[in-house]
Amino acid sequence: MHFTRLLKVVAACAMLLPAGAITAALGSTEARADSCWSHNGSLMRLKAQGNRRWFLYEAPRPVLREAGVATGTLLFEGVKRGNWYEGTARVFSQACPGQPQVYSVAGPVRADQLQVTMSGRRNVNRQCHPTDRVTTDTLVFTYSHRC
Structure with missing residues (x-):
């Protein structure tokens, strides 16, 4: 031929x-901006516009649904600078449905662009009220597929 x-x-x-x-x-192996990612037993959707990034719940795990989390609920919003994400994350509680605690997070994108790991410190709440304790949360998002 x-x-x-x-x-x-x-x-x-x-x-x-x-x-x-x-x-x-x-x-x-680079993941696309409108793509699905796994996070802590839930399926997430990554949205991007320029360097802005959002992780939203696509299919929240059952315990989160009981805390008021639904498809489209925002978990993370921030920016990507090189191979680094930074912004704000939310933690949801059955004791405070509809009142997520917002805290700062930051962390690297793996070299193959298929995993994002961010961490941040936040207050530990009890019945929607801050305690004297602080904890570090680590959020790991692993690319799953194109949504």
Whole structure:
């Protein structure tokens, strides 16, 4: 087969594939901005606009649903600077449905872009009221698939 004709066949086949299928087939491991990620037993959706980032619940685990978390509930909002995320996260409680505690988090994106690990310190609440204790939360988001 002529090389030019072969290129035309490859180009025609590529048009039939979903967006990103070729780069995925060629081994690109970078996760896409509108993608699904696993986090602590829940399925999350990553949204991006420029360097702004949001992780929203796509399918929250049952205990979170009991705390008022639904599809589309915001868990993290912030920015990506190079391979670093920073912003605010929320912790949800059955004792305080609809009143998440907001705290600062930051952390790296793994070199292959398929995992984000952020941590931050927050007050430990009891029945919606702060105690004298502080804890460090670590949030790990692992790429799952294109949503």
